[in-house]
Amino acid sequence: MAIIHHTTLKPTKIELLTDWLPSRPWYRGGPDAPVLTKSGGFRLDDPEGEVGIEFMVATDTSTPDPTAYLVPLTYRGAPLEGAECGLVGTLEHGVLGKRWVYDGCHDPVLVTELLSLIEGRAQAQAQSIDGAPDPEVIRSCTAAPFTLDGFAPEPADHREGTRIPVPHGTILHVHRVLDPVPANPPCPEGAVGHVARGWRDPQGTARAAVFVTVRTD
Template sequence: MATVHRTTLTPGKLELLTGWLPTRSWYVGDAEKPDLVRAGGFRLDDPEGEVGIEVMVVADVSAREPVAYLVPMGYRGAPLEGAPDEALIGTSEHGVLGTRWIYDGVHDPVVVAQLRALLLGRATPQHQSESDTPDTTVTVLGTGSDDGSGLRITRVLRAEDAVEGSAARLVAGWTWPDGAPARGVFAALAPE
């Protein structure tokens, strides 16, 4: 299981996401510079131990009503070969591991593979900030098969009951800035 280091990351994740998020087509805010707060998430383990994987929820509180965004991220010790320019969120100096290249997880094959594994019951979600601690609040509803189904990531999260259906859906929670808990669908397997 991945170790969560108690160290510095410069620039920090929120600082990197503040500059990156408004450049995304799915950003619904109208601020040039969002005001982001951590709202939740979890980690996944890379079976090879090379890529740090975090599925992070950030809330933008710059608008009248906060908006929750899902950003899966892959932390790498070297650039990801073949990744498009827009896949790189940024680089940061980790107090223990050195320079980390932080990628939008939808462009990182290790992150995508582990999200699929989670939806298929082959991976265990880990607590976002504790080493070797499963996150039992993350659940998978429905069933999936390894039949080439596409992976759909929900970028703008909505608090909702898990929708009916048989396809595998990843359901997890976050906390709004006012402290109210919410749950919704983070990802799902969808036929291609």
């Protein structure tokens, strides 16, 4: 079980994302820097207890129509070899010291645990409470079991999100720009698995969307 330390972060996660988001092909903001608010999300546990895993919803209010982004992040105590292009930045944690923050789509620990969640073998955890399962996370899977021995993710960003090929012709599609739908969104047509959750926008309005879909080639 991950331990959540309520302490100082310099810079904050939101400050790191403010600089990083505009560099992404799926970013929908204008020429000015985004104005971000942490709006929700959930966590997953690393079985080895070494890597922090968070799926954050960050809402940009700099444009007339606020945009909610899904940002999977991992937090490590040392650089992840071969994932330099996935580095969001570094921060100083008040308890743990220097942490390397990665776009989690580049991190094999996050991708492996995400697939475990989709299959029903891992439990989503509350974003800010130690040891509290998150019952609001919805998941489904009709695909064959995933085999990930030695797997190293090779994500591809595009305007509609991030695609992560996994073995046996399966594609994880991470929906970076969230499209709000009614509560408890079902698995999209043609997909063989999904993850969905709700959040609240900066005005306190309840929203929900599909975060991740699984499709086969």
